[in-house]
Amino acid sequence: MSFDRDLVAPDAEGDERLIEAALRPKRLEEFIGQARVREQLSLVLQSALRRNRPPDHVLMSGGPGLGKTTLSMIIATELSVPLRITSGPALERAGDLAAILSTLSEGEVLFIDEIHRMARPAEEMLYLAMEDFRVDIVVGKGPGATAIPLEVAPFTLVGATTRAGLLPAPLRDRFGFVAHMEFYDVAELEQVLHRSSRLLGLQLPGDAAHEIAGRSRGTPRIANRLLRRVRDFAEVRADGVVTRDVASAALNLYEVDAEGLDRLDRAVLGALLRKFGGGPVGLSTLAVAVGEEPETVEVVAEPFLVRQGLLARTPRGRVATAAAWVHLGLTPPPDAFGASMVVDLEDDLGHA
Structure with a gap:
C-alpha cells in the first residue's frame, strides 16, 4: 500500500516552488503571522541600516513551510542587497563553500537552507x-600543505533548519539572532488564504477560508496548496464559486479530514487501534501494518499525530491516545492513554 503525501506534505518540490514564489510576500510588513519574530527581525534590520553595516547572522528554525525561505528573501529586500541561495547538502566540501564566499559582494545575504x-x-x-570574514584555503597535502588566508567581504548569513538540535554549538553560537518559527493558528492561516486568493483572482468567503485553514496543519504552504485544490474543484464542479460546502467537499474528495489528517495518518491510527488494541507497538511492526517504510511513518506521519495529541511515543513503543479512538469514531477503553483527560473534557462540556 502506498500513500500520496503531496497534498499535506510540508515540503515543496518541482513546479510548486514557482507557484510559491508568486504568492510570497516581498516585504516584512506583508508577511502574515510570526508576530514576535517579525518585530524582532525588524529591529535587527532597522538598526543595521542606521549603522550602515550588515546585520548579525540570522538563524531560523522551525518546521517546513512556515516561511523561513520567504523571510530570508525579505531580509535581502529590506536591506536592498543581493541574495545568494544554497543548501547544506550542496556544500559537500570546503571548496564548495569557499567558491561561494569568495564571490560575495559587500553586505550580500547568503541563505543556506537545511544548514544542519x-x-x-x-x-x-x-x-x-x-x-x-576570512577563510583559509589549504594548498597542497601532507607536511607541505600551506594555508592561504583569503579575505571575504562582510556579509550576512541566514541559516534555516528544521532540526536545530543537530546544529553543533560552535555554529549555533555564531548567530547573533535566532528566530524560532511557530505553527500558525487558524485565524492567521485565514489571513494567508485571503491574501493568496486575491493574488489568484479567487473570491474566497470567510467561512470557506476557515474550513481550509482548519485542515492546513498549521502550515501556510499546505494552506495555499489546499486552496489551489479547492479552486480546481470549484472550477470543474461549482461554476468557479467557492463556498464552505464546496471547500469541504473538495477536501473530503482529496481525503484531508477536518483535523488535517490524510490517508496515511488515518491508516497509522487505524492499524494501531484495530490491529494492536491501541499499542504499545514497535515502529517497524506498525510500518509493516500500513505497508510503508519505518522512516516514512516516523518522519512523515508521526510528528503531526504527536502534535495533535493522537499518538504518543513511549519507551515500549507507539501508543494511541484516547483522542485517537474518539477521532476514528471508536470508544476508548478505560485504560487508554490520556483517557482521564477525555472524560474530564466530556464532563466539562456536559456541564457547560
Whole structure:
C-alpha cells in the first residue's frame, strides 16, 4: 500500500516552488503571522541600516513551510542587497563553500537552507568566515600543505533548519539572532488564504477560508496548496464559486479530514487501534501494518499525530491516545492513554 503525501506534505518540490514564489510576500510588513519574530527581525534590520553595516547572522528554525525561505528573501529586500541561495547538502566540501564566499559582494545575504546538513569541512570553514570574514584555503597535502588566508567581504548569513538540535554549538553560537518559527493558528492561516486568493483572482468567503485553514496543519504552504485544490474543484464542479460546502467537499474528495489528517495518518491510527488494541507497538511492526517504510511513518506521519495529541511515543513503543479512538469514531477503553483527560473534557462540556 502506498500513500500520496503531496497534498499535506510540508515540503515543496518541482513546479510548486514557482507557484510559491508568486504568492510570497516581498516585504516584512506583508508577511502574515510570526508576530514576535517579525518585530524582532525588524529591529535587527532597522538598526543595521542606521549603522550602515550588515546585520548579525540570522538563524531560523522551525518546521517546513512556515516561511523561513520567504523571510530570508525579505531580509535581502529590506536591506536592498543581493541574495545568494544554497543548501547544506550542496556544500559537500570546503571548496564548495569557499567558491561561494569568495564571490560575495559587500553586505550580500547568503541563505543556506537545511544548514544542519552541511559537511563537516565546510562547516568548520564557515566558523571563521562568520566571525572574521576570512577563510583559509589549504594548498597542497601532507607536511607541505600551506594555508592561504583569503579575505571575504562582510556579509550576512541566514541559516534555516528544521532540526536545530543537530546544529553543533560552535555554529549555533555564531548567530547573533535566532528566530524560532511557530505553527500558525487558524485565524492567521485565514489571513494567508485571503491574501493568496486575491493574488489568484479567487473570491474566497470567510467561512470557506476557515474550513481550509482548519485542515492546513498549521502550515501556510499546505494552506495555499489546499486552496489551489479547492479552486480546481470549484472550477470543474461549482461554476468557479467557492463556498464552505464546496471547500469541504473538495477536501473530503482529496481525503484531508477536518483535523488535517490524510490517508496515511488515518491508516497509522487505524492499524494501531484495530490491529494492536491501541499499542504499545514497535515502529517497524506498525510500518509493516500500513505497508510503508519505518522512516516514512516516523518522519512523515508521526510528528503531526504527536502534535495533535493522537499518538504518543513511549519507551515500549507507539501508543494511541484516547483522542485517537474518539477521532476514528471508536470508544476508548478505560485504560487508554490520556483517557482521564477525555472524560474530564466530556464532563466539562456536559456541564457547560
